[in-house]
Amino acid sequence: AQSVTQLGSHVSVSEGALVLLRCNYSSSVPPYLFWYVQYPNQGLQLLLKYTSAATLVKGINGFEAEFKKSETSFHLTKPSAHMSDAAEYFCAVSLTGANNLFFGTGTRLTVIP
Amino acid sequence: GAGVSQSPSNKVTEKGKDVELRCDPISGHTALYWYRQRLGQGLEFLIYFQGNSAPDKSGLPSDRFSAERTGESVSTLTIQRTQQEDSAVYLCASSLPRGRNIQYFGAGTRLSVL
Numbered sequence: 001a002q003s004v005t006q007l008g009s010h011v012s013v014s015e016g017a018l019v020l021l022r023c024n025y026s027s028s029v030p031p032y033l034f035w036y037v038q039y040p041n042q043g044l045q046l047l048l049k050y051t052s053a054a055t056l057v058k059g060i061n062g063f064e065a066e067f068k069k070s071e072t073s074f075h076l077t078k079p080s081a082h083m084s085d086a087a088e089y090f091c092a093v094s095l096t097g098a099n100n101l102f103f104g105t106g107t108r109l110t111v112i113p
Numbered sequence: 114g115a116g117v118s119q120s121p122s123n124k125v126t127e128k129g130k131d132v133e134l135r136c137d138p139i140s141g142h143t144a145l146y147w148y149r150q151r152l153g154q155g156l157e158f159l160i161y162f163q164g165n166s167a168p169d170k171s172g173l174p175s176d177r178f179s180a181e182r183t184g185e186s187v188s189t190l191t192i193q194r195t196q197q198e199d200s201a202v203y204l205c206a207s208s209l210p211r212g213r214n215i216q217y218f219g220a221g222t223r224l225s226v227l
Binding site for chain 2: 009046049090099100101104105
């Protein structure tokens with residue numbers, strides 16, 4: 001069963017435009033949710049995480065994500081894209097009783113000058 | 114150390130050969146994970162170690178894959194009789210004891226099987 005779905009394998013935005021990367025999860029119990037970023041030839045770096053506290057989570061580099069239980073979504077946004085935001089972004093969930101994270105297939109963000 | 118360290122960063126091998134990948138976790142992190150990332154895909158869980166407990170091997174794709182960890186330190190992932198479909202980036206992560214803690218990732222080992 002797919003635990004997390006990222007819509008759009010590639011997203012292109014102009015520099016200064018809004019960034020919206022979509023993530024939906026499937027779990028009967030609200031999981032912990034994470035967004036990671038991967039720059040070329042590097043490991044994954046945590047952007048932010050949701051752990052059942054505030055539904056709007058602020059992360060590093062100006063990114064934030066909102067947990068919406070009714071929509072089972074955890075979309076990642078940034079008001080104004082920078083060239084340095086170009087990378088691959090992964091949504092992940094931590095499910096009760098599971099040791100590992102379940103990752104989406106990733107979204108590659110391109111920022112156009 | 115400052116972060117999770119993996120070696121080698123790149124490994125090219127011939128089909129049928131055995132390979133060994135190494136992961137050195139962050140000091141004090143008792144949990145260690147191995148993931149596989151195939152080109153254009155998300156991360157697939159392989160194996161999880163937590164302290165001296167029996168590892169969770171539920172993600173290992175075949176008996177050609179095995180991993181060891183000595184205490185709470187270095188881990189090695191071994192792939193025997195490599196196949197071309199084993200070509201991928203192998204990522205290691207470590208975290209504090211609880212499974213839902215933040216996982217910190219190494220830069221990975223890019224394995225190419227010719």
